[in-house]
Amino acid sequence: xxxxxKKWEVLCSEEQISAKLKELGAQxxxxxxxxxxxxxxxxxxxxxxxxDLVRNITVPVKIEFxxxxxxxxxxxxxxxxxxxxxxxxxxxxxxxxVVDDITDTALTMSHVMAHLxxxxxxxxxxxxxxDKPSRRKVELVPDYCGFSIEDxxxxxxxxxxxxxxxxxxxxxxxxxxDR
Ligand SMILES: O=P(O)(O)OC[C@H]1O[C@H](OP(=O)(O)OP(=O)(O)O)[C@H](O)[C@@H]1O
Ligand code: HPA
Numbered sequence: 057x058x059x060x061x062k063k064w065e066v067l068c069s070e071e072q073i074s075a076k077l078k079e080l081g082a083q084x085x086x087x088x089x090x091x092x093x094x095x096x097x098x099x100x101x102x103x104x105x106x107x108d109l110v111r112n113i114t115v116p117v118k119i120e121f122x123x124x125x126x127x128x129x130x131x132x133x134x135x136x137x138x139x140x141x142x143x144x145x146x147x148x149x150x151x152x153x154v155v156d157d158i159t160d161t162a163l164t165m166s167h168v169m170a171h172l173x174x175x176x177x178x179x180x181x182x183x184x185x186x187d188k189p190s191r192r193k194v195e196l197v198p199d200y201c202g203f204s205i206e207d208x209x210x211x212x213x214x215x216x217x218x219x220x221x222x223x224x225x226x227x228x229x230x231x232x233x234d235r
Contacts, residue, residue: 081112
């Protein structure tokens, strides 16, 4: 497969993502002025979004990582959130911002928020590039959100299907012939 010649249905182009990163970065920088910001990037999916987002944040920020997994190679959440690697730093006194690529059923974000709240941060909020509100299994509204999207399985810009497509620089809908 040559990605240069594929015609995918693009949901968020590189230009749209870049403009959104500036907006989110400016808002977060304003809201966290004078605070003790710690961004926690949820791996693997958020590695590209988070790397771009923090470069649009102008206040001091400490960056930590946590790895969770629930989808495996499929398109449906297993319903069980595995904490593959926990955050290693103490969260006490920090204003934590959890960054993920997507909130779909919200099982991952709600599990992570509860897990991290137990570590006594000064405050905790969530930030996602994509939100699929129609697929919720638990109630959750991300504090910062790039794009609200319809119920389509999307990949690219960190999001995967069968561990591929994370490197594509825009978000698109996988079709049956890509599966
Ligand atoms: O709202 P949910 O239905 O829980 O889905 C969102 C989660 O699913 C994906 O992670 P995945 O388990 O596929 O692992 P990954 O980060 O390695 O892609 C994605 O990165 C989110 O963390
Ligand atoms: O639409 C999606 N694409 C990739 N990974 C995901 N994890 C939850 N929803 C999605």
